[in-house]
Amino acid sequence: MIISRKNSLAILNAGLATGADYAEIYYQDNRGHNYTRRYKKVYSISSNRTCGVGIRLLQGTKCVYGYTSDLSTKSLMKLAADLAQGFEGKQVKEVTSLTEKKHGNLNQIKIPHSSWTTEQKLAYLEDGEKEAYKYSDQIKDVMARLFEEDEHVEIYNSDGVFASDDRVRTRIMSLVVASDGKQFQTAFEGPGLSAGLELLESTDYKAQMLQCAQNAVAMLSAPEGPSGEMPVVLGNAFGGVLFHESCGHPLEGSAISHKTSPFTGKLGKTIASPIVNAFDNGVIENGWGTENIDDEGNTPSANQLIKDGVLVNYMLDRYTSRRIDSTLGSTGACRRENYRYTPTTRMTNTYIGNGTSTKDDIIKSVKKGIYCVGFTGGQVDPSTDQFIFTSSTAYTIEDGKIGHLIKPVSLIGYGYEILPNITMIADDLQRAPGVCGAASGSCYVEVGQPTLLISKMLVGSAGGNN
Amino acid sequence: MSININKYFEASKASKMDVFQMSYGTTTETTVSVFNNDVENQQIGVASDISGKALYQGKIGSFSTDAIDSKTPEIMMQAILESAKYGKDDKIDNFYKGGKKYRKAKICFPDFKPSSLKDLRAFALDISAIAQKKDKRISKVQVDVTMITSQSLKANTLGLKAKESSKLYAGYVSIVAENEKGEPRSGGWSFKSFHNLEELKTNALKAIDHASKDALDFFGSVACKGKTYKTVLSPDSVASLFSFYVGQLSAKNVQKHLSIFEGKLNQLIASKSLTVLHTPHVSSASATSYDSEGVPTCDFPVIKRGVLTNYFYSLETANEEHIECNGCGCGNGNAAPITLTIKPGHFTQEELFAKVNNGIFINNISGLNSGINDTTLDFSLPCQGYLIENGKLSTPVSMIICAGNLKDVFADITAVGNDTYDGSGIITPSVVIKKLAVSGK
Numbered sequence: 019m020i021i022s023r024k025n026s027l028a029i030l031n032a033g034l035a036t037g038a039d040y041a042e043i044y045y046q047d048n049r050g051h052n053y054t055r056r057y058k059k060v061y062s063i064s065s066n067r068t069c070g071v072g073i074r075l076l077q078g079t080k081c082v083y084g085y086t087s088d089l090s091t092k093s094l095m096k097l098a099a100d101l102a103q104g105f106e107g108k109q110v111k112e113v114t115s116l117t118e119k120k121h122g123n124l125n126q127i128k129i130p131h132s133s134w135t136t137e138q139k140l141a142y143l144e145d146g147e148k149e150a151y152k153y154s155d156q157i158k159d160v161m162a163r164l165f166e167e168d169e170h171v172e173i174y175n176s177d178g179v180f181a182s183d184d185r186v187r188t189r190i191m192s193l194v195v196a197s198d199g200k201q202f203q204t205a206f207e208g209p210g211l212s213a214g215l216e217l218l219e220s221t222d223y224k225a226q227m228l229q230c231a232q233n234a235v236a237m238l239s240a241p242e243g244p245s246g247e248m249p250v251v252l253g254n255a256f257g258g259v260l261f262h263e264s265c266g267h268p269l270e271g272s273a274i275s276h277k278t279s280p281f282t283g284k285l286g287k288t289i290a291s292p293i294v295n296a297f298d299n300g301v302i303e304n305g306w307g308t309e310n311i312d313d314e315g316n317t318p319s320a321n322q323l324i325k326d327g328v329l330v331n332y333m334l335d336r337y338t339s340r341r342i343d344s345t346l347g348s349t350g351a352c353r354r355e356n357y358r359y360t361p362t363t364r365m366t367n368t369y370i371g372n373g374t375s376t377k378d379d380i381i382k383s384v385k386k387g388i389y390c391v392g393f394t395g396g397q398v399d400p401s402t403d404q405f406i407f408t409s410s411t412a413y414t415i416e417d418g419k420i421g422h423l424i425k426p427v428s429l430i431g432y433g434y435e436i437l438p439n440i441t442m443i444a445d446d447l448q449r450a451p452g453v454c455g456a457a458s459g460s461c462y463v464e465v466g467q468p469t470l471l472i473s474k475m476l477v478g479s480a481g482g483n484n
Numbered sequence: 485m486s487i488n489i490n491k492y493f494e495a496s497k498a499s500k501m502d503v504f505q506m507s508y509g510t511t512t513e514t515t516v517s518v519f520n521n522d523v524e525n526q527q528i529g530v531a532s533d534i535s536g537k538a539l540y541q542g543k544i545g546s547f548s549t550d551a552i553d554s555k556t557p558e559i560m561m562q563a564i565l566e567s568a569k570y571g572k573d574d575k576i577d578n579f580y581k582g583g584k585k586y587r588k589a590k591i592c593f594p595d596f597k598p599s600s601l602k603d604l605r606a607f608a609l610d611i612s613a614i615a616q617k618k619d620k621r622i623s624k625v626q627v628d629v630t631m632i633t634s635q636s637l638k639a640n641t642l643g644l645k646a647k648e649s650s651k652l653y654a655g656y657v658s659i660v661a662e663n664e665k666g667e668p669r670s671g672g673w674s675f676k677s678f679h680n681l682e683e684l685k686t687n688a689l690k691a692i693d694h695a696s697k698d699a700l701d702f703f704g705s706v707a708c709k710g711k712t713y714k715t716v717l718s719p720d721s722v723a724s725l726f727s728f729y730v731g732q733l734s735a736k737n738v739q740k741h742l743s744i745f746e747g748k749l750n751q752l753i754a755s756k757s758l759t760v761l762h763t764p765h766v767s768s769a770s771a772t773s774y775d776s777e778g779v780p781t782c783d784f785p786v787i788k789r790g791v792l793t794n795y796f797y798s799l800e801t802a803n804e805e806h807i808e809c810n811g812c813g814c815g816n817g818n819a820a821p822i823t824l825t826i827k828p829g830h831f832t833q834e835e836l837f838a839k840v841n842n843g844i845f846i847n848n849i850s851g852l853n854s855g856i857n858d859t860t861l862d863f864s865l866p867c868q869g870y871l872i873e874n875g876k877l878s879t880p881v882s883m884i885i886c887a888g889n890l891k892d893v894f895a896d897i898t899a900v901g902n903d904t905y906d907g908s909g910i911i912t913p914s915v916v917i918k919k920l921a922v923s924g925k
Binding site: 047057059060061062063064065066067068069070079080081082083084085086087088089097100101103104136137140158159195197201202203204245246247276277278280358360393394395396397399401402404406407408425426427428430431455476477478479 | 519523524525526527528529530531532533535544545546547548549550551552563566567568569570571572573601624626658660668669670707710740741742744816850851852853854855857859860862864865866883884885886887921923924925
């Protein structure tokens, strides 16, 4: 316990003094390291520490939140008392003891970050970098980066719970820029896990770099893609950004509780094609979005959101479930970037489950369309469910066969319209890491899916409709 | 501000660092969020952070933290030495020695009137109620209002010492409207004031007008025919696109042969209608009197009638070319503009529509986090707007994608409006683009 039992109880009770029915202290100590090679030399080695406390008080469906980087008892007591001024009532609850919450460890670490020297880490990056440059003299820049994060969080709350978690994350990234003298093209890969340096041992970084180099060079001669409405085959892994944007965000408690989501009140109703099963699974071992407890101390869950096309659950935290129906409780998905953000419901590892088709079946079924295999991310307006995501690597499909590479395209639509249009799902589910930015800051999430077919979708490219 | 610089300087000296530079900042924020006339969240926060970088035996090390106590100087020096051991090669000339005068950025005014949490609550509720009454179809209103004050200090062992303060109110109103079929449309707009809640309210009312129009006008809107259109871009759309374009004007990218504008200084790179000025001291949230290296920021033309007149320089990139740094350092030797102003023209927006006669007006672009490649400048973004027919706005259109390359967009400007918008560091008017590919029906 970073904050002593006596002090944490005093702080919680100071917060409860004016009628709050729930008080919570969140302590975070996050240490990050970045090792980057660029321009064929060490570009930067940086380290940072984010450390502070957030205090949250709830009174029914009202919330007050405060944060400070001053961890003195005086400062924390003052913050709690200042926050209590947000309510104007008498004390209704007192906390007298804290019991430690026990939990298992979903993120076993085999090789801690401290096991390798800086020299070893830089040599690993350099080996990958060389592989990219070796591929072609059209490679003009290579960024090789290792990201490490070691985080300790503690949660103390007025339900008498003390919970803590140690979170270790590692990501190994490659960005390659190619040029033919007239234009630039880029390619990126960046696997990551809630794990230690075993990620580096299990990743063929040279192959990852080579793939990026090949993709960037190939893109130099790729023509513009087609535009307009057409069938779209989305590749597995990061193709899951479709579900993340179009359905994941609108199923988060904040959108549901504000009734701004098209899925509000649709529990038990069909919202997708009957072949669609979707999950927010916070208990995948070493998943990039996996934590042993969420940021309000609740246990994560393997939350099935859609079963055979029917909406069966939302993603909820303590606060948003109060706003919707307090009997629903939390699904263990309350998250925040750091202590400066009020926490809210966020996705963890979100994906569409396997279907019964094969990737080949799906490609063969398309007469004219596109096959998207690389993605750079996306965005959604949760109030209208209009989303966009960009495919950085895509091919034409002609008469059931994969055609030629095309320049990046954007795909837009409404989630509630796209989900029923998923007509085939393959059996090759894979997940990939990403960083999702929303109300409580940037959170680490996995997205995923098998290869799947959307019967029609609006595709945009610089070529315009053609 | 309570930080003892000397403790850090002494610790750096004891660690035998050649130069040590630190930045210290404290930010206090008070935020109220109102949803449908209900105060949903109130947030208060104060946080300080300190970062240090040093040159040690010809290499750079750095560390940043918000855990600040008596042990921080020692922890910081250890971390810097560790990262400098294998760090980037650097030299003492890439640290600013101080000595030049700083011109004050207009971000902290003596008449700034702070507000209590209670005042902010009342303000946000008032704005929410006004927005709600704007139209019967408005079903949801979210208002966020924040008062932010910050102080920062930058100093190094060569003599640099610079301070800056900022006091600002910032807000955002988002509106969801529903028609009789329950079809939702949304709009959102930001507002700010460097002075008081009265000015903030004036700006909030304008934001409500913008946000509600964006929501209400687009009921029943559908995609237009996909083709190439003569286009009027709204000021906020121009700001969104231009923020990516300027990355290619960083001297670092140019020197590393990663810019499409390499070797283009004093050459025509954009339309002759386009003049862009670096204006780092204007009343904008991103304005500042010194850059991330402590170098004074200054005014200079970036593009003059389409001709590229300056790249953005950090100390490292300026020293590389043996020229004076223009105060655009943004960390690790990179450079970026502080605040830019695209020089307005003489035409009202209506006159721009008349000039286009038949085309499209794009007033909202989204998907910026994934739909633009800042290296290639290729973009493909969802947008909405109105068709322009016979010189006037006609049918609203949505679910369309505009795409192309930003180099072409800013080369194809044929007219510039006299309206302005501060889009997070880029103050822009509306512009007319000769042709833009739109994917739709």
